[in-house]
Amino acid sequence: MGYLQEGGVVGIDPSPNALPKAQREGVYEAIRRRRDIRGQFLPDPVPEGVLARILRAAHLAPSVGFMQAWDFIVVRQEKTRQGIHAAFEEAHAREAVAMPMARRGAYGRIKLEGILEAPLNLCVTCDRSRFSDLPVGRTAQPDCDRYSVVCAVQNLWLAARAEGVGVGWVSIVDPNAVKGSLGIPEGVKVIAYLCMGYVTHFPERPELEAAGWLPRLPLERLVHAERWGADVARGWPELAAALGNGTQGKGEA
Numbered sequence: 001m002g003y004l005q006e007g008g009v010v011g012i013d014p015s016p017n018a019l020p021k022a023q024r025e026g027v028y029e030a031i032r033r034r035r036d037i038r039g040q041f042l043p044d045p046v047p048e049g050v051l052a053r054i055l056r057a058a059h060l061a062p063s064v065g066f067m068q069a070w071d072f073i074v075v076r077q078e079k080t081r082q083g084i085h086a087a088f089e090e091a092h093a094r095e096a097v098a099m100p101m102a103r104r105g106a107y108g109r110i111k112l113e114g115i116l117e118a119p120l121n122l123c124v125t126c127d128r129s130r131f132s133d134l135p136v137g138r139t140a141q142p143d144c145d146r147y148s149v150v151c152a153v154q155n156l157w158l159a160a161r162a163e164g165v166g167v168g169w170v171s172i173v174d175p176n177a178v179k180g181s182l183g184i185p186e187g188v189k190v191i192a193y194l195c196m197g198y199v200t201h202f203p204e205r206p207e208l209e210a211a212g213w214l215p216r217l218p219l220e221r222l223v224h225a226e227r228w229g230a231d232v233a234r235g236w237p238e239l240a241a242a243l244g245n246g247t248q249g250k251g252e253a
């Protein structure tokens, strides 16, 4: 029930607690049409009110023990962005040699950041010591603080898409270089460095998919029936069929 359909159409209400149809469609559309943006940024500034809405969406993310370990550093100055861009270039050159020989040419042609073109950069961090005296959910799995910050990034990414603002995540950069440029203290981790701004368009498909770098994997191969490796088509054929054609479960419009 409630799967994302190919055309973004949502079927019958699965529950009295479901959002109204138009709102559900909006959620699924933002998910389906979110893209990682590296090029096609426009120089137009993102108004403070829009940025505030996007940051508020990030701040509403789930977090382990309600720890809210995130901070958001808004970076606009050209000089700071140039420093981060230089760090990207170093990391990019190092990463290139880690690619298989046959892929190096293709790797070099893919645009992997928009640090200078985007009018706004944003660094999202994780303060691992926040509320450390109340480690709910972090004793067996200490990394849950970082996972929570990633949830905030995803909220931000989706809210930005709804606002027509492109977001590109740049991980090809030494986090220590980012920390140095932005004065981030010891104990606070860099989780995401993001390029943000209005764009000419959002590509329909991931750029790495369109460039033939990797295909999107079939979802039915990634869903298992009860145990790792158990084929969902054998365990739950109706679910497998629904996953395969991107439509909703049997009996739904």
Ligand SMILES: Cc1cc2nc3c(=O)[nH]c(=O)nc-3n(C[C@H](O)[C@H](O)[C@H](O)COP(=O)(O)O)c2cc1C
Pocket (backbone or CB within 6 Å): 034, 035, 036, 037, 038, 111, 112, 113, 169, 170, 171, 172, 205, 206, 207, 208, 209
């Ligand atoms: C943790 C993380 C790090 C990423 N780092 C980069 C990066 O350094 N450069 C880049 O071009 N894309 C980066 N991406 C974007 C992915 O390449 C992109 O999400 C993926 O190809 C799917 O495309 P889509 O986001 O448009 O659906 C990153 C994404 C994630 C989640």
